[in-house]
Amino acid sequence: MNQRNRLELRKFVAPEFVCGQGALRLAGRYAHNLGMRRVLLVTDAGVRAAGWADAVGESLARAEVSFTIFDSVTPNPRSSEVMAGAEVYRSEDCNGIVAVGGGSPMDCAKGIGVVSVSGRDILAFEGVDRVSELPPPLVCVPTTAGSSADLSPFAIIRDEMGRRKVAIISKALVPDISLLDPEPLTTMPRELTVDTGIDALSHAIEAYVSNASSPITDLHALEAIRLTSTALPAVIRSPDDLNLRFSTLLASLHAGLAFSNASLGAAHAMSHALGGVYDLAHGRCNALLLEDVIEANYEAASTRYDRIGAIIGREQDEWMAPAEVVASFIRSLGVAGTLSSLGVTGDMIPALAERAYVDPCLATNPSDLSREEIEEIYERAL
Numbered sequence: 001m002n003q004r005n006r007l008e009l010r011k012f013v014a015p016e017f018v019c020g021q022g023a024l025r026l027a028g029r030y031a032h033n034l035g036m037r038r039v040l041l042v043t044d045a046g047v048r049a050a051g052w053a054d055a056v057g058e059s060l061a062r063a064e065v066s067f068t069i070f071d072s073v074t075p076n077p078r079s080s081e082v083m084a085g086a087e088v089y090r091s092e093d094c095n096g097i098v099a100v101g102g103g104s105p106m107d108c109a110k111g112i113g114v115v116s117v118s119g120r121d122i123l124a125f126e127g128v129d130r131v132s133e134l135p136p137p138l139v140c141v142p143t144t145a146g147s148s149a150d151l152s153p154f155a156i157i158r159d160e161m162g163r164r165k166v167a168i169i170s171k172a173l174v175p176d177i178s179l180l181d182p183e184p185l186t187t188m189p190r191e192l193t194v195d196t197g198i199d200a201l202s203h204a205i206e207a208y209v210s211n212a213s214s215p216i217t218d219l220h221a222l223e224a225i226r227l228t229s230t231a232l233p234a235v236i237r238s239p240d241d242l243n244l245r246f247s248t249l250l251a252s253l254h255a256g257l258a259f260s261n262a263s264l265g266a267a268h269a270m271s272h273a274l275g276g277v278y279d280l281a282h283g284r285c286n287a288l289l290l291e292d293v294i295e296a297n298y299e300a301a302s303t304r305y306d307r308i309g310a311i312i313g314r315e316q317d318e319w320m321a322p323a324e325v326v327a328s329f330i331r332s333l334g335v336a337g338t339l340s341s342l343g344v345t346g347d348m349i350p351a352l353a354e355r356a357y358v359d360p361c362l363a364t365n366p367s368d369l370s371r372e373e374i375e376e377i378y379e380r381a382l
């Protein structure tokens, strides 16, 4: 695994994106250029209360694009929310979608697009390349720096009946444009800044060690790790600093470009299972799993993990194992506890491992983990 074949065929997909202060205010112009005359503006209550949905709405109004707001989206968006949003899209005769928020509204928006052209249940599209009809145009305005749903071909939807997270992966889910503006990040509470920042770091680490990595994704993954390791601790101390917020947004952008093309690994497969069963915060699950996943994977990608450890731990006097470096970085951000402190119980581990084992993210994990080995990682993280 450390001796990769650099000549292996790889492709790289990325949406158009605009980054910088004021990018949010371009939403109307881009919606208009994409032919939208009536938009479903997908957001959530928190983002709406912070004023960012209204700011995007003003931009749409200036471009004479009418819109309806759909804000019935919760963290770990449920399939029922997608279906409800698609019903509003249909009844309001919309012809385009603008998503404003973190990963949840953006994933929900992608699902609404898929349902609106197909008329089918969103859960029917689980898996890779199952979306055959092109969804309506989608503009994304991320208000967190972590999910990269504004760039990725992924939508993660919670099947509430089956208590599992369903991964829908298709090039058709790559948004038409992402407007990366640091201003909306300033209203994120500390915990969300930390959790989403660690999600970005997890994307970069898993993409860098992924079996589907390439010289192009490596470039983005390493830059994301470097940026996160400096900007995330600093932004927690200075949450209103726009330059620092922008650095975390760039970290998320680089991580998104990396994992959109190299995919992820065991931490995400296991985190999706936890989110499905317990409805837990995605970034926090990654934070509590990363150390044990790195330990389990280390032998299969030691050179790459050593490089990650050297970047994050560059100020340490003595060499530390990469798993320890990452764990200590995460603890330095104030993340404490274990999976059991989130309410996870040992009796659920076999069911969690069962779900993680069939998650598409596991396919690119550097080591070939068995169900039993996944159970052992959960046990260590408990």
Ligand SMILES: [Fe+2]
Pocket: 147, 199, 202, 203, 268, 282
């Ligand atoms: Fe993630």
